[in-house]
Amino acid sequence: WEINMANYRIISSDNHIVEPPDLWLDRISPKFKDRAPRVGKGPDGRDAWVVDNVNIGSTSFAQGTHTGARFDDPERMKSTMSVFGDVRPGAYDPGEAIKDMEIDGIDAAVVYPSQGLLMYQWVPDSELLTDIFRAYNDFCAEYCNAYPKQLRGVTFLNVDDIPGAVKEMYRGKKMGMAGAAIPVFTERLRYNSPEYEPIWSAAEDLGMPITLHLLTLRPGPNRPFGEGATREWAFHITMCCDYWAKVSLADMILSGVFDRHPNLMVGSAEQELSWVPYFIQRMDFHYTQSRPGISGYRFKNDMLPSDVFRKNVFVDTQEDYTGIRLRNEIGIDNILWGSDYPHEESTFPKSQEFLDTMLADCTEEEKVKISGANTARIYGI
Numbered sequence: 001w002e003i004n005m006a007n008y009r010i011i012s013s014d015n016h017i018v019e020p021p022d023l024w025l026d027r028i029s030p031k032f033k034d035r036a037p038r039v040g041k042g043p044d045g046r047d048a049w050v051v052d053n054v055n056i057g058s059t060s061f062a063q064g065t066h067t068g069a070r071f072d073d074p075e076r077m078k079s080t081m082s083v084f085g086d087v088r089p090g091a092y093d094p095g096e097a098i099k100d101m102e103i104d105g106i107d108a109a110v111v112y113p114s115q116g117l118l119m120y121q122w123v124p125d126s127e128l129l130t131d132i133f134r135a136y137n138d139f140c141a142e143y144c145n146a147y148p149k150q151l152r153g154v155t156f157l158n159v160d161d162i163p164g165a166v167k168e169m170y171r172g173k174k175m176g177m178a179g180a181a182i183p184v185f186t187e188r189l190r191y192n193s194p195e196y197e198p199i200w201s202a203a204e205d206l207g208m209p210i211t212l213h214l215l216t217l218r219p220g221p222n223r224p225f226g227e228g229a230t231r232e233w234a235f236h237i238t239m240c241c242d243y244w245a246k247v248s249l250a251d252m253i254l255s256g257v258f259d260r261h262p263n264l265m266v267g268s269a270e271q272e273l274s275w276v277p278y279f280i281q282r283m284d285f286h287y288t289q290s291r292p293g294i295s296g297y298r299f300k301n302d303m304l305p306s307d308v309f310r311k312n313v314f315v316d317t318q319e320d321y322t323g324i325r326l327r328n329e330i331g332i333d334n335i336l337w338g339s340d341y342p343h344e345e346s347t348f349p350k351s352q353e354f355l356d357t358m359l360a361d362c363t364e365e366e367k368v369k370i371s372g373a374n375t376a377r378i379y380g381i
Contacts, residue, residue, distance in 0.1 A: 011372035013316045014338025015109035018064035018091035021084050027135035047083045063114050064091040066344035091342045094146040105352040108150045108381050120183045120218045124225045126160040141175035152178035166202045173206045178379040184212040185244035187220025192255035204264045209378050212245050214270035242275040253305050256297045258312040267314035273323025276330045280306040332366050336375045
């Protein structure tokens with residue numbers, strides 16, 4: 001990597017597919033054909049996804065039809081009436097995605113689903129969820145393999161079935177996927193459980209970073225399925241945006257997952273940066289100065305939780321200006337940037353302007369790392 005503002009690569013750590021209406025109908029196993037995610041009509045008459053005969057009325061295709069609207073037509077964003085025919089083609093056609101990346105000055109991107117993120121919250125049937133993710137992973141691999149140097153997919157895993165998740169991770173790697181995603185939090189079994197060791201081992205062996213993405217809560221017996229998918233704004237801005245990531249990362253760090261798997265990388269996606277300094281400060285405080293911390297797991301080589309975080313955890317930002325000011329406390333090597341294309345709040349088509357402004361006070365080396373080099377290193381791009 002040459003530190004040269006004129007030629008360094010910009011890589012988005014967080015792009016998305018907007019799933020075509022026939023994705024699951026065409027790819028789901030025959031036994032689930034009648035329960036596969038499909039597009040129906042919500043109570044307001046707009047297109048809405050239906051999964052296992054439950055209408056997810058809170059979701060439309062607006063995440064693919066309002067791309068860039070916040071810059072050139074904010075009034076249009078008030079409308080939620082959208083159909084798949086209005087979705088920006090780059091959201092499902094890789095050739096069009098590459099054209100949009102050229103418009104936006106993006107050289108490569110890591111790719112996630114849109115509707116697929118919510119499947120953890122809406123599908124209690126574990127066998128059905130596994131098949132939904134298998135079908136999506138097949139589609140994503142085909143989408144990315146059309147331009148494998150520029151598009152890298154993330155394999156979605158159902159951790160209810162740990163042996164099945166490990167098998168799917170290996171299958172994803174064989175298909176060219178660059179990483180794996182698990183729920184940001186699962187109430188069935190928290191990530192400090194030794195039962196997850198096969199997942200951590202497989203990810204480390206395959207060199208596949210694991211992501212905890214926004215809106216991927218997996219409910220359990222204490223929370224109805226579908227509740228976590230609410231877009232009520234107080235919830236979305238507070239608990240939804242970093243709370244569950246902090247619980248899961250603390251569980252992993254403080255139970256010694258990264259001592260046992262020193263090359264494992266786990267990251268937070270779409271949950272921004274500013275929470276990190278206080279989070280790692282509090283872990284260090286309790287590790288050294290509270291009875292539960294002092295009597296708990298002890299790290300090798302006199303490391304502190306903050307040291308483990310900076311070695312094994314990454315966090316992505318879209319436009320967290322406060323987080324960038326705190327970059328040295330977070331760790332320059334831990335920060336990734338993502339555009340969130342083609343979602344309505346994405347930085348497309350002004351990503352370079354956002355980067356220029358957000359990183360204005362950074363050194364040239366910091367700009368190179370945050371805008372692309374860290375993502376390239378972690379995902380093997």
